[in-house]
Amino acid sequence: MVLSAVFITDLKGKIIISRNYRGDIPMSIAEKFTQYVTEKDDNEQRPVFTNDESGVTFVYIK
Structure with missing residues (x-):
């Protein structure tokens, strides 16, 4: 499995950092x-x- 993108969001879902x-x-x-x-x-x-x-897989860490 290869990492394609990283999105770090706030609690409201607004993107703070992305790559x-x-x-x-x-x-x-x-x-x-x-x-x-x-x-x-x-x-x-x-x-x-x-x-x-x-078909995108997400990993969710709270």
Whole structure:
């Protein structure tokens, strides 16, 4: 597995720091991550999940 991008966000989902290493991930993917975090309850959130639409895997650390 290769790391394509890193996004560090605040609690509201605003990007604070980002780095797109390979350029194959659109910057708009951070919005999908924010939607996942805000829509799911804390008990339903998983630390590693894949977005079905884009096939991008996210790692979530709170």
